Amino acid sequence: MKDATLAPLYSSFDYILIGGGTSECALAATLSQNARVLVLERGGSPYDNPTASDLGNFANALFKITPNSWSQLFISEDGVYNTQHTSTCPRWRLGNDYVEEAEWVREEVEAAYEWVEKKLVFEPRVMGWQTAFKDGLLEAGVNPYNGFTYDHIYGTKIGGTIFDNAGHRHTAANLLEYANPDNIVVYLHASVQKILFTKTGRLAPKAYEVIFHDRNGVLHKVELANDTMNEVILSAGALGSPQLLMLSGVGPMAHLAAHGVKPVVIDHPMVGQGMGDNPMSTIFIPSPMPGEKSLVQAVGITKFDSYIEGGNNVTLSFDLTRRFFDGVLHVLNETSRTTSSQILTQPIVGFLKSLDGGFKDMTTVNVMVQKVAGPVSRGYLELRNMNPEDNPSVTFNYYQEPEDLNKCIEGLKTIIKVIDSKAFSKYKYPGVTARVLLNFMLGLPTNLRPRHVTSVFNLKQFCIDTVMTMWHYHGGCQVGKVVDKNYKVIGIDALRVIDGSTFLKSPGTNPQATVMMLGRYMGQKILKERAAFFKNQEEA
Numbered sequence: 001m002k003d004a005t006l007a008p009l010y011s012s013f014d015y016i017l018i019g020g021g022t023s024e025c026a027l028a029a030t031l032s033q034n035a036r037v038l039v040l041e042r043g044g045s046p047y048d049n050p051t052a053s054d055l056g057n058f059a060n061a062l063f064k065i066t067p068n069s070w071s072q073l074f075i076s077e078d079g080v081y082n083t084q085h086t087s088t089c090p091r092w093r094l095g096n097d098y099v100e101e102a103e104w105v106r107e108e109v110e111a112a113y114e115w116v117e118k119k120l121v122f123e124p125r126v127m128g129w130q131t132a133f134k135d136g137l138l139e140a141g142v143n144p145y146n147g148f149t150y151d152h153i154y155g156t157k158i159g160g161t162i163f164d165n166a167g168h169r170h171t172a173a174n175l176l177e178y179a180n181p182d183n184i185v186v187y188l189h190a191s192v193q194k195i196l197f198t199k200t201g202r203l204a205p206k207a208y209e210v211i212f213h214d215r216n217g218v219l220h221k222v223e224l225a226n227d228t229m230n231e232v233i234l235s236a237g238a239l240g241s242p243q244l245l246m247l248s249g250v251g252p253m254a255h256l257a258a259h260g261v262k263p264v265v266i267d268h269p270m271v272g273q274g275m276g277d278n279p280m281s282t283i284f285i286p287s288p289m290p291g292e293k294s295l296v297q298a299v300g301i302t303k304f305d306s307y308i309e310g311g312n313n314v315t316l317s318f319d320l321t322r323r324f325f326d327g328v329l330h331v332l333n334e335t336s337r338t339t340s341s342q343i344l345t346q347p348i349v350g351f352l353k354s355l356d357g358g359f360k361d362m363t364t365v366n367v368m369v370q371k372v373a374g375p376v377s378r379g380y381l382e383l384r385n386m387n388p389e390d391n392p393s394v395t396f397n398y399y400q401e402p403e404d405l406n407k408c409i410e411g412l413k414t415i416i417k418v419i420d421s422k423a424f425s426k427y428k429y430p431g432v433t434a435r436v437l438l439n440f441m442l443g444l445p446t447n448l449r450p451r452h453v454t455s456v457f458n459l460k461q462f463c464i465d466t467v468m469t470m471w472h473y474h475g476g477c478q479v480g481k482v483v484d485k486n487y488k489v490i491g492i493d494a495l496r497v498i499d500g501s502t503f504l505k506s507p508g509t510n511p512q513a514t515v516m517m518l519g520r521y522m523g524q525k526i527l528k529e530r531a532a533f534f535k536n537q538e539e540a
C-alpha cells in the first residue's frame with residue numbers, strides 16, 4: 001500500500017479497481033494472480049492505527065467522524081444518521097438463499113467463503129451475557145438452537161466473528177495477504193473523480209481511463225492497458241458506486257443534465273434506484289452486572305424475518321458522542337438547501353444540553369437490536385453536486401411497506417420476551433419493564449424524526465419513530481437493472497460494478513462475509529474468462 005502522492009501522473013494496468021473496501025480487497029487479491037491490478041482507495045490504511053477498531057473501541061470508532069477517521073457521516077432524507085466506510089472493516093460470513101436467486105454456482109460460493117474465512121473469521125468465546133441472551137432467545141421461541149455455525153438457518157445460533165480472542169478486529173485488508181505482490185499496486189488517499197469512455201460509431205461506450213486525485217489535489221490518469229479483456233471495476237459501495245457512475249455520465253439523463261454532467265455517456269434510468277437500508281430498532285438495557293464485553297455472538301434468526309443480536313458493556317465516550325452530534329448539526333447546516341424539511345434538530349439540541357448536565361467521561365451500554373430483513377421498502381440516490389467526496393442525497397423510505405413494519409413489531413415483541421425471560425433476569429435491574437426501556441429510547445436522539453407520545457404503547461409507532469440504520473445499505477446499481485448477472489454495466493464495455501450496490505436485498509443476517517465472498521467469486525470467474533480468451537486466441 002502506498003500513498004497516492006507517490007503515484008505517477010500517467011500509468012496503465014490490466015484492471016483498475018475503484019474503492020479498496022470489502023469486496024475489492026478480495027477481488028484485487030484474486031485478480032493479481034494473473035493480471036496487473038491497480039486499487040484506488042480514497043481512505044487510509046487499517047494498519048495505521050491497528051487497535052482503533054478493537055472490540056473495546058467499537059462504538060467510539062463509529063462515533064468518530066473527524067476527517068481522518070474511518071466513518072464518513074451522512075444523513076438520509078428520512079432523518080436517519082448513517083456512516084459510510086472509508087477504508088476497510090468487515091465482519092462475518094453467512095450462508096443464504098441468495099445463491100439460487102443470484103444464479104451463483106454453489107460449490108464456488110462455498111469455496112469463496114472458505115477462502116475468506118481462513119484469513120479472518122473466528123469462533124467467539126461466549127461468556128455470561130451472550131449465554132443469557134442466547135437462552136433468552138430460546139425461551140422467547142426462536143428455536144431450534146443450532147450451536148456454532150456460519151450457516152444462515154432459522155433458530156438461535158452462535159455466529160463467526162472477525163474479532164480474534166484478544167478482541168482485535170481483522171479486516172478485508174487481510175485478504176490482500178493472498179495477493180501476488182509483483183502484480184498489484186494499492187494507492188491510498190486516491191480519490192477517483194471520473195471514469196472516461198470512448199465512443200466509436202454505433203459501438204457501446206467503452207471505459208478506458210480513470211482520473212483520481214491525491215491528497216495534495218494533484219490529478220493522476222490511469223488507462224487500461226491495450227487488451228480486450230481489461231476492465232475498470234467499480235466497488236465504491238452503495239453510495240459511492242452509483243454516485244461515481246452518475247458523475248461519469250452514466251445515469252438518468254434528465255438528472256445528469258440538471259447537474260451539468262458532461263458528456264452524458266448513456267441514459268441509465270435505474271442508476272441510483274432501489275436503495276435499501278435495513279431498519280434497526282435498538283433497546284438499551286442497564287445492567288447490574290459489569291464485566292466482560294461482547295459484540296454480536298448469539299443471533300436469533302426468526303421465521304418472520306427479523307434478526308436479533310446484542311452486545312454488552314459497549315464503551316462510549318461522551319466527548320465523541322458530543323462531537324458526533326456536533327457533526328450531525330454541521331452536516332445538516334451544510335446541506336440545508338437540499339435536505340428534507342421534515343428533519344428535526346430539536347432532539348439533538350435538547351440532548352446536548354442534557355450532556356452539559358455533567359456526565360462521566362465514558363459510559364457502557366448493553367444493547368439488543370433487531371434488524372428487518374430485506375427490506376421491501378426502497379428509495380433512491382441523487383447527486384447533490386459534482387464533488388465525488390461529498391455525500392449524495394439518499395432516501396431510503398423506511399417502513400413505507402407494511403411488510404417491513406410487521407417484521408419490526410414482531411422483532412421487538414421477541415426482544416421484550418428475551419428481556420423478560422428467566423435466563424436473562426440477572427442481567428437487568430429488578431422492576432425494569434419493557435415500557436420503561438421503550439420510554440428511555442424515545443428520549444434519545446437516535447434519529448431526527450418526530451416522536452409521538454403514543455409510541456411507548458404502540459410498537460408500530462415506536463418502530464417508525466426510533467428507526468436507526470444497521471449500516472447495511474445497498475442497491476443503486478442492482479443486478480438486472482444496472483448490471484447484468486456478470487456484474488457488467490448494461491450497455492457499456494469494459495466496466496463492471498462488484499459490491500453491495502448490486503444487491504437486491506441485504507444477504508444473510510449481516511452482509512460483509514457475502515460481500516467479500518462476491519469479490520473472490522467474481523475474481524475467479526473473471527480470471528477463468530481471461531484464461532479462456534487467451535487460450536482461444538493462441539489456438540486461432
Ligand SMILES: Cc1cc2nc3c(=O)[nH]c(=O)nc-3n(C[C@H](O)[C@H](O)[C@H](O)COP(=O)(O)OP(=O)(O)OC[C@H]3O[C@@H](n4cnc5c(N)ncnc54)[C@H](O)[C@@H]3O)c2cc1C
Pocket residue numbers: 018019020021022023024040041042043062071083084085086087088089090091092190191192193235236237238240241244388470471472473498499500501510511512513515
Ligand atoms: C459502521 C458500519 C458497521 C458495519 N458493521 C457490519 C457488521 O458488523 N457486519 C456486517 O456484516 N456488515 C457490517 N457493515 C456493512 C458492511 O460493512 C457493508 O455491507 C460492506 O462493507 C459493503 O462493502 P462494499 O464493498 O460494497 O463497500 P465498502 O466496503 O464501503 O467499500 C467501498 C470503498 O470505496 C471507497 N470509495 C468510495 N468512493 C470512492 C472514490 N470516489 N474514490 C476512491 N475510493 C472510493 C470507500 O472509501 C470504501 O473503502 C457495517 C457497515 C458500516 C458502515
